[in-house]
Amino acid sequence: MPTFVYMTSCDGCGHCVDICPSDIMHIDTTYRRAYNIEPNMCWECYSCVKACPQNAIDCRGYADFAPLGHSVRVLREDTKGTISWRIRFRDGREKNFVSPIRTTPWGSIKAPSDYAAPTADDMKSQLLAHEPESLKVEKLPALAPDKLKQGLV
Amino acid sequence: MFTANPFAQLSVSIPPAVMQAYVVLMIVLVAGGTLADLMHKKSARYFFEYWRNVKRRGTRPVGGGEMLSLAIRTAVVEGLTSGEFCNPQRRVAHLLTMYGFIAYVVTTLILVFAYPTSATPAPAIVPALWYLGALLVCIGGYWFWFFIRVDVAAEGHPPYRLVRADLFIVSLLASTTLALIWAIVQWAGGGTGAHVLLALYLLATTVLFGSVPWSKFSHMFYKPAAAFQKRVEQANGSRRNLPAPANVPIKFESARRPPRNY
Numbered sequence: 344m345p346t347f348v349y350m351t352s353c354d355g356c357g358h359c360v361d362i363c364p365s366d367i368m369h370i371d372t373t374y375r376r377a378y379n380i381e382p383n384m385c386w387e388c389y390s391c392v393k394a395c396p397q398n399a400i401d402c403r404g405y406a407d408f409a410p411l412g413h414s415v416r417v418l419r420e421d422t423k424g425t426i427s428w429r430i431r432f433r434d435g436r437e438k439n440f441v442s443p444i445r446t447t448p449w450g451s452i453k454a455p456s457d458y459a460a461p462t463a464d465d466m467k468s469q470l471l472a473h474e475p476e477s478l479k480v481e482k483l484p485a486l487a488p489d490k491l492k493q494g495l496v
Numbered sequence: 497m498f499t500a501n502p503f504a505q506l507s508v509s510i511p512p513a514v515m516q517a518y519v520v521l522m523i524v525l526v527a528g529g530t531l532a533d534l535m536h537k538k539s540a541r542y543f544f545e546y547w548r549n550v551k552r553r554g555t556r557p558v559g560g561g562e563m564l565s566l567a568i569r570t571a572v573v574e575g576l577t578s579g580e581f582c583n584p585q586r587r588v589a590h591l592l593t594m595y596g597f598i599a600y601v602v603t604t605l606i607l608v609f610a611y612p613t614s615a616t617p618a619p620a621i622v623p624a625l626w627y628l629g630a631l632l633v634c635i636g637g638y639w640f641w642f643f644i645r646v647d648v649a650a651e652g653h654p655p656y657r658l659v660r661a662d663l664f665i666v667s668l669l670a671s672t673t674l675a676l677i678w679a680i681v682q683w684a685g686g687g688t689g690a691h692v693l694l695a696l697y698l699l700a701t702t703v704l705f706g707s708v709p710w711s712k713f714s715h716m717f718y719k720p721a722a723a724f725q726k727r728v729e730q731a732n733g734s735r736r737n738l739p740a741p742a743n744v745p746i747k748f749e750s751a752r753r754p755p756r757n758y
Binding site (some may be wrong): 349351352354355356358360361369370371372374375396414416417420421422423424425427428429431439441448449450 | 742
């Protein structure tokens with residue numbers, strides 16, 4: 344179910360080239376537009392479909408596997424923090440979904456690389472990364488032997 | 497220098513009729529090349545076939561008045577201000593190149609047809625705009641070539657790598673660069689150097705206008721048509737099967753950054 348590019352809509356910006364985790368979206372040397380150079384290596388992650396500012400990329404199944412006539416299209420609006428899907432079935436039914444991407448401004452959450460690397464003591468501790476602060480508790484709850492009921496092991 | 501008509505100086509050695517015939521030939525090559533490209537790729541057939549699909553899939557009718565309004569908006573936003581580009585650098589480079597090319601071509605036509613000899617001196621503004629137009633093409637074009645071009649910016653290819661997609665920009669830059677150098681050398685005294693530069697300038701210009709069937713020259717005709725079709729799709733509800741924009745307010749700054757080669 345690989346992606347393909349509508350070259351009339353593509354303006355050759357290169358966002359899909361950047362984002363493809365499989366490194367299969369590249370620029371055609373005749374038209375300087377994007378295209379999928381290896382459709383059978385596409386894992387249909389929809390990264391390029393969502394990243395394209397012109398919505399020029401779509402995804403479709405192989406004709407021997409998925410008959411034509413359906414449509415799954417996505418619109419990612421980063422300024423609104425939403426992602427919308429429009430799914431059209433072959434029998435004409437249509438389903439629309441809108442989901443939030445995030446509720447905080449872009450760049451407001453620290454990336455993992457922005458945190459200090461764990462020390463040797465941190466690696467020996469039972470606490471996981473960012474605990475206990477990320478759990479919004481002062482310390483992790485734990486069982487104490489003197490609190491256990493008598494007669495129980 | 498910048499108010500001297502380079503074609504009037506050239507008319508001493510080349511008759512104005514020959515210059516005018518060459519310009520007409522270039523216009524014919526562009527028109528013929530675009531038509532040949534259209535017929536070869538069957539672009540018109542597919543465009544109107546898709547147009548019928550758009551109308552069939554539409555959920556609301558679009559009247560004549562609305563169509564006219566969409567056409568005007570396309571002409572102003574996508575045409576005059578290159579609004580399709582989301583990257584501001586690409587947009588500015590394209591505007592420089594586009595308006596520079598328009599100024600360069602229009603003033604060439606005026607100088608060659610209306611003021612071809614020294615006996616018909618051109619108003620100073622016309623040659624000045626000719627120089628300015630060529631210069632703007634060079635600024636926008638070289639900026640695009642070395643820094644913005646997606647092969648270089650996103651794919652990491654070296655700037656000197658040439659592919660068929662570069663035919664238009666290379667011939668355009670060669671034509672305008674050689675035009676400027678030739679005009680300056682000719683104004684400074686001419687000689688053999690000016691003749692050689694003129695020959696190279698004519699070669700680059702002929703390649704620019706003659707390679708339309710193989711280059712991206714005709715994008716200036718196709719892109720406005722595609723942009724208008726996109727606006728009609730948005731207006732009639734088909735939106736190329738895309739979902740409607742979410743009914744929530746804009747609350748964040750865009751997170752898009754220019755692509756960069758990793």
